[in-house]
Every structure is written in structure tokens, then in C-alpha cells.
Amino acid sequence: MMFDYFYGQQSEQFTFYRVPKVLFTEDCFWNVSTDAKLLYGILLDRMNLSARNDWLDKDGRVYIIFTIDEIKSSLGCAEKKAVKLLDELEKKCGLIERKRQGLGKPNLIYVKNFISGSVERQFLNCQKDNSGVVENTIQELSKAQGNNTDNKYTEFNDTDPFLSSDFPGKDSEGTGEFARYYEYFYDQLDMEYLKQDFKLDEEILELILRLIVETMCSNRKQIRIASDDKPVEIVRSTFMKLNSEHIRFVMDRFKENTTEVRNIKQYLLASIYNAPYTIDAHYDAQVRHDMASGKLGGRW
Incomplete structure (x- = not known):
């Protein structure tokens, strides 16, 4: 049996089992x-x-x-x-x-959650070596930091119940749990490479990472996603599937958006949650469009 090569982003149209x-x-x-x-x-x-x-x-x-x-x-x-x-x-x-x-x-x-047990030792060992990174990255995002995002996307609204001052995730920033999840997702999402590719948007990337970690640390039973209260375990399960391509997808869609975003945190949270379920359909539609327009002509 002969198989063809992958071209462009065609590999993104498939779903995969992910082994940690x-x-x-x-x-x-x-x-x-x-x-x-x-x-x-x-x-x-x-x-x-x-x-x-x-x-x-x-x-x-x-x-x-x-x-x-x-x-x-x-x-x-x-x-x-x-x-x-x-x-x-x-x-x-x-x-x-x-x-x-x-x-x-x-x-x-x-x-069982493989983070809470076996990986704890790894995270605790890394905390001392990487403490400078953790302390810097979990601070409040600087409004003075330059980026190429339109101002209408930078209205950080803390009035929603998800990230208000009484959100449990905020209290856990100084705990081992927050640091462990932060280190895990920082590595799992290849944040270093993402920051290289989105140099002018590190502020947004940092916010995305914090949203993910605070959700994983939340002790609430439900999380508000796009005006819909979802069980926190469902949201956590979805977030454990995330990889760098999902975050790249969120960033690309965010930069393409031309409508006003009143609450950037809720907007990004919904985008992150939906990414694993929409990325395949998006790239599949893109491939079909390219084939119809002749961009992939001669390869099939």
C-alpha cells in the first residue's frame, strides 16, 4: 500500500490519542x-x-x-x-x-491524575531552579508591555465570577499545586517556542497559561464557559488534552477576530476550551478550500 506525503497543515485534520x-x-x-x-x-x-x-x-x-x-x-x-x-x-x-x-x-x-503523584517530585525539583521564571510569569500582566493587539482586545474585566478576587485559583498561586500545574503546562504547551513565534503577544500567551492553571486549581464545581456553566471536571479533562498547536490555533483566531471583545478573559477561556473540538474541523475546511481553489493542485 502506498501512502502520500503530508502537505502544509494537512496533518492537523486528524484526531490522535495522546500519551503523556x-x-x-x-x-x-x-x-x-x-x-x-x-x-x-x-x-x-x-x-x-x-x-x-x-x-x-x-x-x-x-x-x-x-x-x-x-x-x-x-x-x-x-x-x-x-x-x-x-x-x-x-x-x-x-x-x-x-x-x-x-x-x-x-x-x-x-x-488517576498522573500530575498529582509521580510528577510532583519532578516539579518540586524544578521549582528551585526555575523559581525566577515562575515568579516572573505568574505576576499580573503588565499593561505597559507592548504588543500588536488592537486596544479593543485588552479590556481586562475582572467583574465576572470566574476570575474575580474570590476565585479559588488566585489564592492557590503561592501553593505547590499552582506551581506544579504551571510548570507542567509551560512544558506541555511549549510556551518557550510559542513566545518566540508570538513575540509581540507574550502578554496574551501568559494570560492563556494562567487561565488554564487557575482552572486546574479551582475548587469550584462549575466553570462559566461562553455563558454556560460546565462541570469543572469536564473543563479540566479538556484542558489536559491541550498542546501547543491548540494554543497557536487560539492565538491565530484571536488575532483574526475583528469584533469587539468586552471580556478578554472569558473570550480566551471559551476559545481554549473549544480549541480541541474545533481545530480539526477548521483545518479540514481549510484543506477542502485549498483543494477547491487549486492551491493543492497536482498533488493528488
């Missing part, structure tokens, strides 16, 4: 097989669907149902291996927890 890099870089995961790490990425993807469907237990924890047959189908493996991979994730590294329902019902699977 820390599973390959942290020493505590060295004895976990690659297949088990891949399964964890698949379970993370399924967790987002569960959160959207309000599959929460009485403590507000998201659970999924992913049967042995589904694992066999997803990985193309035998039942014995599917069971072994689940055992690896639960017993070797504690990345999942299974709860029996009995009466022939499938187990509930709790996918």
Missing part, C-alpha cells in the same frame, strides 16, 4: 510497558467522554467503563494481554483504579 510524555521521562514508569502506556492514553481519551456525560460518582470523581473486549478491539490483542495491561496500570504504577460492580456488570475504572 512523563510516562516515558519519569523514572517511576520505567517498568511499565509501552502497550500499557498506550492503553493509558486511550483511557484518558475515553475519560473526556465520560466527563461530558456526567459519569461522576458521589464524590465528583470521573469514572469510565472500558471492557476487556473494548481493549482487545482497540489494541488488537488477546484477552490475556488486555488483562495484563490493566494489571500493569493498576498494580505497577497506580495510574488506574478498578471498582467492581458485581452481578456480571463491568468494572468501573478511575483514571
Whole structure:
């Protein structure tokens, strides 16, 4: 079978399973097989669907149902291996927890937050070396900093309930949790490279990063997204899927916008939340447009 090359941004039209890099870089995961790490990425993807469907237990924890047959189908493996991979994730590294329902019902699977445990040591070690970076980047954004954004986009309105002074995320800026999430997303989103590409808009990039981290640290049950109150676990699950291309997409759409933005924080929060669900459709439409206009002529 012969496959063609990728041209331009065509690779962005697909969806992917995302396996956290820390599973390959942290020493505590060295004895976990690659297949088990891949399964964890698949379970993370399924967790987002569960959160959207309000599959929460009485403590507000998201659970999924992913049967042995589904694992066999997803990985193309035998039942014995599917069971072994689940055992690896639960017993070797504690990345999942299974709860029996009995009466022939499938187990509930709790996918554990890999940041709160194994990566904590890495973040704490980095904090001392990178403390100057963290302290500078989490400060209030300077209004004097130059950028190429129209003034109508820089009206920072703190009157909304999400980022008002009583928002729990603000109180957590000096905590280890805030620093850990900040370091994680700073690396996960390749902020250094984004700041190089958007040199005149570092202020907006910093605001985007803070919005993400404060959402992850929030102890509220719901977060306002585009006039709609969404369960915080759904928003967090979506944010864990973010990568640098999603932020680049948000920045490009933000700079293209010609309408007045009254509340830039709420505008960006909605854009960040929607990015994983709209980026594929956007680039797919762009590819179809380029093909129709002849820009991709002769390549197919």
C-alpha cells in the first residue's frame, strides 16, 4: 500500500490519542510497558467522554467503563494481554483504579491524575531552579508591555465570577499545586517556542497559561464557559488534552477576530476550551478550500 506525503497543515485534520510524555521521562514508569502506556492514553481519551456525560460518582470523581473486549478491539490483542495491561496500570504504577460492580456488570475504572503523584517530585525539583521564571510569569500582566493587539482586545474585566478576587485559583498561586500545574503546562504547551513565534503577544500567551492553571486549581464545581456553566471536571479533562498547536490555533483566531471583545478573559477561556473540538474541523475546511481553489493542485 502506498501512502502520500503530508502537505502544509494537512496533518492537523486528524484526531490522535495522546500519551503523556512523563510516562516515558519519569523514572517511576520505567517498568511499565509501552502497550500499557498506550492503553493509558486511550483511557484518558475515553475519560473526556465520560466527563461530558456526567459519569461522576458521589464524590465528583470521573469514572469510565472500558471492557476487556473494548481493549482487545482497540489494541488488537488477546484477552490475556488486555488483562495484563490493566494489571500493569493498576498494580505497577497506580495510574488506574478498578471498582467492581458485581452481578456480571463491568468494572468501573478511575483514571488517576498522573500530575498529582509521580510528577510532583519532578516539579518540586524544578521549582528551585526555575523559581525566577515562575515568579516572573505568574505576576499580573503588565499593561505597559507592548504588543500588536488592537486596544479593543485588552479590556481586562475582572467583574465576572470566574476570575474575580474570590476565585479559588488566585489564592492557590503561592501553593505547590499552582506551581506544579504551571510548570507542567509551560512544558506541555511549549510556551518557550510559542513566545518566540508570538513575540509581540507574550502578554496574551501568559494570560492563556494562567487561565488554564487557575482552572486546574479551582475548587469550584462549575466553570462559566461562553455563558454556560460546565462541570469543572469536564473543563479540566479538556484542558489536559491541550498542546501547543491548540494554543497557536487560539492565538491565530484571536488575532483574526475583528469584533469587539468586552471580556478578554472569558473570550480566551471559551476559545481554549473549544480549541480541541474545533481545530480539526477548521483545518479540514481549510484543506477542502485549498483543494477547491487549486492551491493543492497536482498533488493528488
